[in-house]
Amino acid sequence: MTGGSRADRDATTVEIGYALVSAGFLGAVVFGAIAGPAAVWNLPHRVTAALLLTGTVVAGLLAVVRVVHVLRTYERGRRERDRTGGTDTAAP
Template structure:
């Protein structure tokens, strides 16, 4: 694999940041959705512990799945694109020779 341009490195950095932030948000929502009943309802101690642990485990799994999903869909560089999938050389044209 060749060297990446500054723009490609910046795009990858932004994509990684987006993957981590969105993964954290989805994981926090999952943890909250599963464990909030344990905090607001009068449940036995075993049920509260179970809900908190389940929320933590599901939150961690959702975080990993979200980060992998976002980064897997990131195209990487233009060198990975199939031939003919590059942008046209002139804006507003469908192909360079039209």
């Protein structure tokens, strides 16, 4: 990102915050869904360890994918708005 107006910088900051918060929420939900049975049921140690490891890895990967997706989508929209002179063609 280069310079830009204060509003552009603020919008980018908000979008980064949204990407991080939504990625954290997604990661927590996915981890809970995968590793949750280990907390609820009395499973063998190896199964519990496998669920925790799998939940951690999958949740982390999905969180990273979410951040990248949100920021790429934002950047494409920003470039399109810049190209068309600031009009939002998706708005009704």
